[in-house]
Structure formats: C-alpha cells, structure tokens
Amino acid sequence: MIDMPTGQNFGRKSSCCDCGVKRTIGFRQVKIGNCCMEIEGLDDVFQEYFKKGRTPDEMTGAEMIKDIRKLNFIPEDAEDLYNEAFLKEYYSYYNARKKLVS
Numbered sequence: 275m276i277d278m279p280t281g282q283n284f285g286r287k288s289s290c291c292d293c294g295v296k297r298t299i300g301f302r303q304v305k306i307g308n309c310c311m312e313i314e315g316l317d318d319v320f321q322e323y324f325k326k327g328r329t330p331d332e333m334t335g336a337e338m339i340k341d342i343r344k345l346n347f348i349p350e351d352a353e354d355l356y357n358e359a360f361l362k363e364y365y366s367y368y369n370a371r372k373k374l375v376s
Contacts, residue, residue: 304363307355314345316360320367330365338364
C-alpha cells in the first residue's frame with residue numbers, strides 16, 4: 275500500500291476539457307457528453323480487450339459498460355452517452371497500441 279496525502283490530485287492537467295480537473299492515478303478522464311468524468315480501471319479493461327484481439331468494430335458500448343460498471347457508477351439514463359464515449363476512447367486506444375506493435 276502506498277501512503278499518499280489525502281485531498282490532493284497527482285498528475286498533469288487533463289487534456290480532456292478545460293474544466294481544470296487533474297488526472298488521478300488509476301483513472302482516465304473521458305468526455306461524456308459535455309462533462310469530463312474520471313473512469314477507474316478503463317485502461318486495464320482496454321488492455322484486456324486488446325490482448326484478446328478485440329477490435330473496436332467488434333465491441334459494443336453495452337459490453338464495455340458491463341465491464342466498467344464493476345468499478346464505476348454509470349447512470350442508466352446516461353448509458354447512451356457512455357456507450358459513445360467508451361467506443362470512441364477504445365478506438366483511440368486500439369489505434370495507438372496498433373502503431374506501437376507495428
């Protein structure tokens with residue numbers, strides 16, 4: 275366990291939006307609708323999809339929500355916004371990883 279001071283955010287300013295929120299270790303900021311939300315474990319979920327050879331075209335937002343909901347609250351009435359955002363994020367993640375592997 276790492277002993278870290280409470281009440282502080284670590285990292286650099288987010289490039290997600292101009293809301294002034296800083297990145298926190300273990301979280302990825304995702305633009306959901308007009309808001310930036312910190313999603314816990316998103317990179318880990320994406321890494322598993324990539325390892326399994328799952329392309330963005332094979333993925334569904336509903337499948338991602340099911341996996342990401344294990345660590346995050348996702349309101350049912352906003353699922354369509356999360357679907358769109360997660361698919362977009364995975365597309366970017368996948369393409370960046372493919373370039374590194376190539």
